[in-house]
Amino acid sequence: MVRTLEHDDVVFMYTPKDTDPLVEYRATFIAWGGAHKAARVKELHELGIHCTGTMWCLTAGAETLHENADAREAVCRDITGEPILVPWLQDAQHFYEDTKPLFGCTNTPAFRAHTRKTVCNAMAGGADGLHIDDHLGAAGSLHCGGCFCDRCMKRFAEHLQQNDSAELRAQAGVKSFDGFDYRTIVRNHASTKEEYMKVREQIPLMREYADMQLNAAAEHTVQLGKLAAEIVRHPITLSANCCLPWENHMVVIPNLTHIVGEVPHDAKEGVANLGLTVSAYRFAEALGKPIAATAHGWDWAHVKEKDCKNLVRLWIALSYACGQRFMAPHRMWCHTPEKGTHWYYGPTQFYAPLYQFVRRNRELFRDMQTAGPLAVPPGISPEVDTWRKRKVFIEALGETKPLTADGGKVWLFPRTGTNAAVVHALNLDHDAASDSFTPKRSVEISIDEKIFGRGFSRATLHSFDTEPRELTLEGKAGKLMFTLPELKLWGVVKLEM
Numbered sequence: 001m002v003r004t005l006e007h008d009d010v011v012f013m014y015t016p017k018d019t020d021p022l023v024e025y026r027a028t029f030i031a032w033g034g035a036h037k038a039a040r041v042k043e044l045h046e047l048g049i050h051c052t053g054t055m056w057c058l059t060a061g062a063e064t065l066h067e068n069a070d071a072r073e074a075v076c077r078d079i080t081g082e083p084i085l086v087p088w089l090q091d092a093q094h095f096y097e098d099t100k101p102l103f104g105c106t107n108t109p110a111f112r113a114h115t116r117k118t119v120c121n122a123m124a125g126g127a128d129g130l131h132i133d134d135h136l137g138a139a140g141s142l143h144c145g146g147c148f149c150d151r152c153m154k155r156f157a158e159h160l161q162q163n164d165s166a167e168l169r170a171q172a173g174v175k176s177f178d179g180f181d182y183r184t185i186v187r188n189h190a191s192t193k194e195e196y197m198k199v200r201e202q203i204p205l206m207r208e209y210a211d212m213q214l215n216a217a218a219e220h221t222v223q224l225g226k227l228a229a230e231i232v233r234h235p236i237t238l239s240a241n242c243c244l245p246w247e248n249h250m251v252v253i254p255n256l257t258h259i260v261g262e263v264p265h266d267a268k269e270g271v272a273n274l275g276l277t278v279s280a281y282r283f284a285e286a287l288g289k290p291i292a293a294t295a296h297g298w299d300w301a302h303v304k305e306k307d308c309k310n311l312v313r314l315w316i317a318l319s320y321a322c323g324q325r326f327m328a329p330h331r332m333w334c335h336t337p338e339k340g341t342h343w344y345y346g347p348t349q350f351y352a353p354l355y356q357f358v359r360r361n362r363e364l365f366r367d368m369q370t371a372g373p374l375a376v377p378p379g380i381s382p383e384v385d386t387w388r389k390r391k392v393f394i395e396a397l398g399e400t401k402p403l404t405a406d407g408g409k410v411w412l413f414p415r416t417g418t419n420a421a422v423v424h425a426l427n428l429d430h431d432a433a434s435d436s437f438t439p440k441r442s443v444e445i446s447i448d449e450k451i452f453g454r455g456f457s458r459a460t461l462h463s464f465d466t467e468p469r470e471l472t473l474e475g476k477a478g479k480l481m482f483t484l485p486e487l488k489l490w491g492v493v494k495l496e497m
């Protein structure tokens with residue numbers, strides 16, 4: 001049976017050279033890879049850690065492009081036929097002599113052969129799972145000018161023939177899709193990549209074209225997962241870097257065992273835009289797949305520059321409060337236009353206590369489901385293979401707003417299980433300049449009993465930095481009421497019958 005992410009898992013992005021941080025954090029899962037060799041797999045298994053190999057669908061890399069003519073032909077191309085640079089890899093450390101990284105086209109046989117070879121290398125050590133980074137491939141170039149290579153045009157013509165309708169033919173202005181070349185329509189609206197980027201959303205059939213590319217990327221991901229399982233001769237976990245709540249990344253998710261992804265935290269704005277982070281976690285829940293999350297590269301660059309460790313602590317707490325998990329801040333990718341790629345290594349002694357708390361108190365996390373306003377409404381379909389279905393999905397999910405207390409400075413996340421329930425309380429009163437939280441005292445909490453469907457007689461406050469404390473719980477007029485004596489950052493109130 002294939003393992004799945006549990007609510008109390010502690011996830012590392014990469015495998016560190018020294019296993020001491022894994023032990024200190026109480027790690028249980030390696031999400032992004034690093035277990036390509038049998039010796040490393042054995043070492044991680046001895047620690048009880050699920051491990052993965054990883055591969056990249058973004059580019060063949062500058063060195064391969066420099067030395068291999070087939071790789072240079074199998075790249076994404078803009079409407080003028082020019083190869084497309086990967087914008088966030090344009091710093092010298094990613095160059096090879098005079099060659100720069102280009103988007104690889106996952107619809108071409110040569111690039112697919114390259115990705116299959118990479119999977120073989122990633123799974124050579126017998127890892128438990130495969131993680132696919134930048135799984136979108138050709139679809140990933142959509143927001144950078146492509147892909148309009150011959151292979152993509154052929155695939156789109158086949159897609160239109162399979163889904164032929166009078167509506168689509170009318171949009172294309174053709175009587176038949178036999179021999180159809182989408183570039184003809186695009187060039188009627190834009191003759192350069194720059195023009196295309198300005199008017200892309202107004203070009204006929206562009207949404208259908210994006211659907212084709214996204215479904216092609218999902219199909220490619222499935223094939224790579226099957227190959228990985230064949231190599232190790234056992235069922236595997238399969239994940240991909242899905243940047244929720246960006247809707248293009250939703251299409252592949254039904255094919256995965258779990259999500260590993262970058263979600264927005266907007267570190268420069270402190271706590272102001274964390275509602276978008278909550279939305280990403282809720283999307284994952286509605287799609288039926290657990291997520292191991294990290295922040296974006298520019299978020300980590302801000303953390304590194306400003307040393308805002310307390311803000312990151314809130315990110316960690318927020319993920320578990322939403323029933324997800326935030327990867328240990330051990331080696332996080334940072335990116336700015338000025339510095340390019342660099343890394344953030346968070347201090348273990350500062351972050352590890354939060355993860356140790358989770359592992360010590362698994363009953364507060366495992367088998368708990370979202371209750372209250374953030375619960376996923378019934379009847380939402382995770383079928384999101386067309387832009388119309390994704391639009392319906394987003395609209396049906398509705399608003400993403402947590403319960404609040406203390407004038408909105410405290411966020412509340414009710415979760416319920418078979419024998420108990422919990423309420424996560426997070427302090428959002430954060431000062432960005434000092435990276436400090438104003439402690440909350442005597443915070444009165446009142447929650448509708450109907451959220452849980454039952455009443456409770458006992459409440460206990462748990463926190464990573466204090467001993468458990470019994471609270472006085474009152475039930476009145478259908479309300480559950482208790483008072484938090486102090487809330488520094490994160491408290492979890494366990495409710496029992």
